[in-house]
Amino acid sequence: MARYIFITGGVVSSLGKGLMAASLAALLQARGYSVRIRKFDPYLNVDPGTMSPYQHGEVYVTDDGAETDLDLGHYERFTGVSARQSDNVTSGRIYQDIIAKERRGDYLGATVQVIPHVTDAIKEFAVSETEGLDFVLCEIGGTVGDIESLPFMEAIRQLRNELEPFQTLSVHVTLVPYIAAAGELKTKPTQHSVRELASLGIKPDVLLCRSEHEIPESERRKIAQFCNVRQEAVIPALDAPSIYSVPLQYHQEGLDTEVLRGFGITDAPDPDLSRWDDVTDRFFNPEGEVTIGVVGKYVGLQDAYKSLNEALIHGGLANRVKVNIRWIDAEVFEEDDAAIASKLEPLHGILVPGGFGERGSEGKIASVRFARERNVPFFGICLGMQMACIEGARLAGHDKASSTEFGPTEEPVVGIITEWMGKEGLEKRAEDGDLGGTMRLGAYDAKLSPNSHVSAIYGGKTDISERHRHRYEVNAAYRESLEGCGLVFSGMSPDGLLPEIVERPEHPWFVGVQFHPELKSRPFEPHPLFDGFIAAAVRQSRLV
Template identity: 85%
Template sequence: MARYIFITGGVVSSLGKGLMAASLGALLQARGFKVRIRKFDPYLNVDPGTMSPYQHGEVYVTDDGAETDLDLGHYERFTGVSARQADNITSGRVYRDIIAKERRGDYLGATVQVIPHVTDAIKEFALSDQDDHDFILCEIGGTVGDIESLPFIEAIRQLRNELEPQQTVSVHVTLVPYLAAAGELKTKPTQHSVRELASLGIKPDVLLCRAEHEIPEGERRKIALFCNVRTESVIQALDAPSIYSVPLQYHSEGLDAEVLRAFGITDAPEPDLTAWDDVTDRYFNPEGEVTIGVVGKYVGLPDAYKSLNEALVHGGIANRTKVNIKWIDAEVFEGDDTELATKLEPLHGILVPGGFGERGSEGKIASVKFARERYVPFFGICLGMQMACVEAARNAGFEAASSTEFGPTEEPVVGIIEEWMSEEGLQTREAGGDLGGTMRLGAYDAKLSANSHVSRVYGGAVEISERHRHRYEVNGAYIDPLEKSGLVFSGMSPDGLLPEIIERPDHPWFIGVQFHPELKSRPFDPHPLFAGFVAAALEQSRLV
């Protein structure tokens, strides 16, 4: 029988509910329990696939091709459990499915309402695909009191009544702010947040209180008294020096033990946190240091590249190396060679990430050229690989080389994917079609050339599976001329039609990939491409 942990947030947004859910899941997992984590998003988008990275941060893609909230990346990185389509739902998806049923007549003429139809759909999602998990953690997006989250709060209220006693626990994440003028922490916002949640029919069992200063015992007793919980159930969550310190910190504060006690579980084994101790030791005690420049389009909001940032950190953990990331707007390089040299010369590695649209593309191409000519370790991901192919084509004499994503071009080195094979069969797309859910999404296999650099990076593997999210593809007609110019296509789709990986044998470390390897990197299992890239950057740092 699966037990459910419902996680809500109050007072303000951005309190770190996703990180809290991931940390609690990791702690329960370390005690030997099997866990799964889900995210309920109240917004009306069907999924975040068409949302601007500046609005929502990165779009996290699962093996089965779901475009999901970035919190699912935290879930995967902390627990190692691969997320799937069934682990993220939005109001938009709920309403879309309900309206489709109503149009078909599935409700037999009944009046379709938020209660019971919307809440029933949310409950059905929460209870689906339980498998043999011990705990299913359900994070409710947004803040208690938001009008759009009310159906989700009502659904979990109903579930708490319908499921067995001690089968559900409510964890509420709040803020205990510090007022410098008064010189004290204020508990009133937490009290009001809990009162708001209680007015909606949910009494929290555990409070996780975010704070910048230590919460004294007296303040914890005050919160417990006014919020109707045990003092031990008021868990302080101070700012941590690294997100990878959070599971250890929450365990020391007693979060996992208190959640288990709320379920009536008092005999659970102590967690084995050896892997987390090793990760934090490697992170806080590096033996080397490198600086990596990420030349991108959305660098104004680091969450737009959240998984990329973490994968670079994982590469540093693998090499016991501190990775300093310089976020560089690709547009600053367009037509300014002086700025290019000033910003790129101090770097030990250059990474050009994925993205969409023409803005900044020439700056990315200029960065690829700099890395190629100066023999600086280069890593291109998705659009970054495509820009490396465009740069190679221009260097080979195709002066008009470009991507049809940016408009009509005489030399379409990169063009729209019109069709490809997936597990569901032949997939087709049109240039003028819908944007949402129409890319090559999810895990696809690739075959690697034997004895290639990338095969060695993957430990001698000749076949891999990686996650994709893109609409355009390198044009196969340009493979031969590009290979004659020195670029090697060392990874292809199993049918040999779609380029997956490029490299330059005459370069210390020059690899471009069509997929997104950052999505499968874990702190205790760094992705080999990021581990290899940081190792190459470390070698570069010793040469300069």
């Protein structure tokens, strides 16, 4: 029988509920329990797929092709449990499904209302596909008191009444700010947040109190008295030097112990935290450092490249080096040629990530050219691979090589894909159709050329599966021309039609991939491409 942990937040947003959920799940997992984490997002978008990265950060893609909240990346990285379509739901998706049922007449003429129809749909989502699990953690987006989140709060209240005793638990993440002018911590925001939650019929069992300063016992006792929880259940959550030290920090403060006690479990096995000890040891005790330049379009908001940032750190963990990431706006290289050398020469590796649209494209192509000419390790991901192919085509004499994504072109080295072979057979998309959910999404297989560089990186494998999120593909008709100039197609779709990986065998490390390997990297299991890229950067650092 699955037990449910409902995680809410109060006072302000961005308190780290997602990281808290991932850390708690990792601690329960370390004790031998099976876990799954789910995210309820109150916004009316069906999914974040059409939202600007500046609005929402990166879109995290699952194996089964769901475009989800970036918190699911934390969930996967901390637990190693692959997320699914059923692990993220929005108000938009729930209302879309309910309205579709109403139009079909499924409700047999009944008046469709928030209660019971919307709340029933939320509850159904929460408890579905939980067979064989010990714990299901459900994170509610936003903060208590938001109009958008009220149906989710009501659904939680109902579930806590409907499920068995000791089958549900509420964890509330709140803020205990330090007021410098007064020289003291203030517990009143937490008190008000808990009171607001209680007014919705939900009594928190555990309070996770975020703070920049130590919370003394006297303040924990005060919070416990005013918020009607045990003092031991008031867990301090101070800022951590690394997100990968958070599970160990929360365990030290007793979070997992209090959660288990709330379920009446007092004889749980001690957690095996050895892999987290190893991760933190590698992170805080590096034996060197490298500097990687990420030449992108959304560098003003690092959450737009959240998984990429973490995957680079994982590559550093694998090689026991610190990775300094230098975020570079690709548009800078379009305005000032002198900036290319000044910004890229100090780097030990250059990475061009995924993205959409023409803005910054010429700057990315200039970065590819610099890496190729100067023998600097280069890694192109999704659009980054496409820019590498356009740069290679121009080198091969196709001076007007471009992508149809950027407008009409005489040399469409990259073009929109309207049909491809998926797991269920031929998939088709209209060029002028909806944007949401119409890309090549999720895990697809690829065939690697034997004895290629990437095959060696993958440990000699010739069959791999990686996650995609893109609408445009490299035109395989240019393969002969590109390979004539040293850019080899070393990975293809199983039907041999879609280029998946390109490389330059004569270059120290030059790889472009159409998929997003950062989505499958874990701190305790770094993705081999990031492991290899950082290893190449380490070698480069010894040459500089």
